[in-house]
Amino acid sequence: MTTTIPRHASADDPRVLLDEEIGVFEPVPPYPPRTEREAEFYTLRDGEMFLNMGPQHPSTHGVLRIVLKLDGERVVDLDPVLGYLHRGVEKLCENADYHQTICYTDPLEYVSALFNEWAPCLAFEKLMDVEVPPRAEYIRVLSSELLRIASHALFMGWMALDLGGLTPILWSFIERDEIVDMLSALTGARMLFNYFRIGGVNGDLNHEFMSRLGDWMSRATEQHAANIGLLNENEIFVRRMRGLGTLDTATAIRMCMTGPNLRATGLPFDIRRAHPYSVYPELEFDIPTRTEGDCLARYLLRVDEIKQSLRIIDQCLHQMPDGPVMAKLPRLLRPRPGRAYGAVEGPRGQYAVYAVSDGTDQPFRFRIHDPSFIHLQAVGTLMPGNLVADAMAVMASLDPIMGGVDK
């Protein structure tokens, strides 16, 4: 079947029909449609137009490109185009030895890098039957819960920025900066830490980290209250978010969504409780849920999670045992052939790694399950029918990080 798409003209003005000659970009692929869906999408009905949003756009959270089909200001349909940040991390990891893998997975979800290190560590430790010392486990929990707070704080700021509020993002960055400075005292880096190792962590807690942490913990609750006070009571913010982009539990499960986006629909599924790992069974914390499933619920759920993370950090500091922070391991790791699956609860949801070993010093297969990519599917069902402004709010509320989406 040969179908030709009629080239879209922006206006009835005959000069404007010279699109191709004057080189004006229309977001139509330069090839004939490969699927029926593509043919349908790139055919405009009366009164519709394409709007190419991204890859450079102030609020696409990185380099996501969405081709929106608009009717006035209302989104009729959309076509997300991924891959602008694709680096082939899985393949890179399959060509690196087990230790090197961790620094490749680090920049995937770059605002919460420790979780990206944790999942492969977990998988490899299962593969090699390594016993991680308890102190190392507590340090892992402590540092990654700190990073969860930083990531959620940043989400709150971005959410407000995408709705036009200038101030919250800068307040969030202050909070994130404090946490990241603290972690840099512990790990030596502010963003891509490369701190977790197979069988433990890279270094023990030090004095600067502990003093910064104590200083921050003494005012974290008030600071958090001040930050959310900017937005939670704001009539404009709440009115724009309530009832927008509603997901129900069944749809969310069908889309494999996890994390806050799933919990906002009412299902208390959290890997830390459902499939416990590390020392989470020894720690007390609640799994906050909300039933509305809209953007406001997703936002408020993260606010609640910050409080729970503060609780976990507090317990970690009280229960931290003495001992080594690294298991005794050979320098070159050659696990016996087999496969292992390690999943952690990241700030965005289930972050998992599936590793297959063939007995050499490199993983035979290294598969990354990234929550951002999974959650980005939802824009296809949530955006159509909303206005352009709300489309951006919906995307922000799902909190995707393009580094993880494109891998």
Place this chain on the structure above:
Amino acid sequence: MTAVSRAWGRLTLPGKVVFTIVPLLVLLTIALVVAIGLFGTLVVDILIANIGIVRFVVAVTIILLLSPPIAFVIIYMEMKIIALMNLRLGPDRVGPWGTLLSTVHGLKVLMKEDFTPTGADAVVFTWAPVVVFASTIMAVLVIPFAPGLFGQDMNIALLYFFAVGGLTIVGLLMAGWSSFNKYSLLGGLRSAAQIVSYEIPLTLSVVGLLILAGTMSLNQLVELQGPHLDAATGQMTGAWFTDWFVFRQPLGFLIFFIAATAEGNRTPFDLTEADSEIVAGFGTEYSGMRFGFFYFAEYINVFVLSALTVVLFLGGWNAPFDINGIFAWLNSVQSVVTFPTAFAWDVNPAAVGLPLLFIVALAPVLATLILGAPFYLLRSSTKWWHAILIGFVLFNVLVVGLLLVWAYVNFEWAAGLFWFLGKTFAFVYLFVWLRGTLPRVRIDQLMGFAWKWLLPASLLNLFVTAAAVLVIGG
């Protein structure tokens, strides 16, 4: 010389035009002054015979010259205040406390390349910023800054203001349509929908006030809110802030302020340039001085709308209290201190005689030394010439301050300008504060708010006022 020619070469066409016109205007003014000096009464007679035209030309010149500085001040205020709200430092490099940064931005846009994108309608694209800027500038013409300090006193000034202010949409639509960019198109259409909707409550909210005042001249409106002869009682009334229209038309004031925020495209109604949705709206494709015109127009618009709010509802140039009345009352209840109730500082320099020379010659030096001395004596790290410099600056500040106080006391317009600008910039601060705090509303919420709430409320205000005037009789 090469430096000058190089800088000139880097200017774009609008820059060259601006830098040619401004010295020409200054030269023209100097020529006028010289002509009056040389030919005296003849020139003055000719000017007085055509006072309307002269007034118009002078007013337009002054407005054109003063509007960029006003915009610079507001831009600096916005940068600094929002920075402080964001817990940042804000501008602090160019000039003292970064005060010159907005000026440097203004010069920068003059030197930037302004290109016309492929496919744009070049003529419309070029003229759009001019239309926006001109319509904003034209609105300044009727604003009474102080007694006797206004461009034109029209009896339909308010109508003129709304008419000219409405022209802004034409420019924004031109910009949005001609840019050949869909973000611009959305921004232009949003602005058209928004401004057309908010013009209605904006205009209706002041009708109640007009019924009360019985005039549309902004000058008379301000005078009605200050000390004036009450027609009914035949006595002087209204020296206090209680006579301001905001207390008689609170609902009208609220509607007017909200509608003015939307009219000026300010947060939370800044949908036309919502950067998280449509990049920069109608201004997406603009650069250089064309963008600068939009930018200036936006900030002058903020000033103009604040000024109009002050003129209509907050007494314009009138002081909020009657200082002479307070002093007279104090004198009547106590006899310890006698406050002057009428200022008349008629200092005759000739009567002072030779000591005047002494004062003029020695006072600056002495004052500089005396003011600088504490800094030298109390801080060992201060160098002596630093102390002298500090002393000199303090002396100048003192002199300027005294001059301002003297002007305030002796000239009605100086006092009026003080209160007018004080109130206006308080409103500018309010606009900036809103921008630092609030997120943006959605387009349907925006329109719903205008048609479902503001319009009925302004109609209610109008009917209640009219009924009250009918029943009570003004």
